[in-house]
Amino acid sequence: xxxxxxxxxxxxxxxxxxxxxxxxxxxxxxxxxxxxxxxxxxxxxxxxxxxxxxxxxxxxxxxxxxxxxxxxxxxxxxxxxxxxxxxxxxxxxxxxxxxxxxxxxxxxxxxxx
Amino acid sequence: xxxxxxxxxxxxxxxxxxxxxxxxxxxxxxxxxxxxxxxxxxxxxxxxxxxxxxxxxxxxxxxxxxxxxxxxxxxxxxxxxxxxxxxxxxxxxxxxxxxxxxxxxxxxxxxxxxxx
Numbered sequence: 001x002x003x004x005x006x007x008x009x010x011x012x013x014x015x016x017x018x019x020x021x022x023x024x025x026x027x028x029x030x031x032x033x034x035x036x037x038x039x040x041x042x043x044x045x046x047x048x049x050x051x052x053x054x055x056x057x058x059x060x061x062x063x064x065x066x067x068x069x070x071x072x073x074x075x076x077x078x079x080x081x082x083x084x085x086x087x088x089x090x091x092x093x094x095x096x097x098x099x100x101x102x103x104x105x106x107x108x109x110x111x112x113x
Numbered sequence: 114x115x116x117x118x119x120x121x122x123x124x125x126x127x128x129x130x131x132x133x134x135x136x137x138x139x140x141x142x143x144x145x146x147x148x149x150x151x152x153x154x155x156x157x158x159x160x161x162x163x164x165x166x167x168x169x170x171x172x173x174x175x176x177x178x179x180x181x182x183x184x185x186x187x188x189x190x191x192x193x194x195x196x197x198x199x200x201x202x203x204x205x206x207x208x209x210x211x212x213x214x215x216x217x218x219x220x221x222x223x224x225x226x227x228x229x
Contacts, residue, residue: 004155032215043117043204043220044156051215090155094214099144099169101218103155 002027002093006104013081014112021076021107023091031093033074035065038088038106047089050074061085086111115139117221119205125227126195133191134224138207145188146218147180148204149173156204162188192226200228 007022025031032051036044048059055067065076074091088108094101118137126132138145143164148156159178161169164185174180177196182188192199202225206218 034217036220041222041225043206043222044218045220046217049215049217092155096214099146099161099163099214100158100171101146101156102158103148105153105155 002029002031002095002100002102004091004093004102004104006089006091006107008107009105010108010110012110012112015083016080018079019077019081019085019109021089021091021109023074023076023104025072025074025091025093027072027093027095029098030096032096033065033067034092034094034101035059035063035074035076036090036092036103038090044090047076081109081111083111083113085109117205117207117219119203119221119224121224122222123225123227125229127229128195128197130195131191131193132195132226133189134203134205134226135187135189136205136207136221137187138205139209139219140186142207142209142219143185144208144210144218145182146206146208147188147190148206150202150204150223151200159190195226195228197228200226202226 005024035047050067058064088106091104145162147159150156162182177193202223204223206220208216210216
């Protein structure tokens, strides 16, 4: 069984400030890790993924995430946010040998001017 | 790459009616997934196809729900005798690959179902 916990349901920040969106997971099997972004009335778009290798992964739009196996975390970061980053962000894990993905409940990032 | 297409975008129906949604995946993507997303929550896995074979179904997929992918291309999700609790966004996603699940899923914009 897998579970994903996004520790903050809402994160308000000012434009150009740094941001971290936290994600913890638990799984009895090995997993791949993903972050997706969802804009209103749209589907999810991939930001970045961790499959193996370097624990720091870089994605689109200046986002990066760090995989921490001992803490079972995969936190998302951006050094300087823009108004256009305002959206819902989802952390997800996928069993490496099965099709089912488990998503967190999302974090609403609101960037204020 | 035309993306994953879902139709209709919105569906309003009365309780007890049957509804059917369609998903057209990215061409040549072998895998197709259905999720349900309610307000304030992340997508919940419903079912998954590898080509035309339905390989996994969530316990969320009650007997009133059925999904098909007859030719391994588009898929349909049918809900019979709809209930108020079925109101949600239904998301479809597709991904390439025959081995492993490292490929990310590409999502459509969803079908929003509202039960009156």
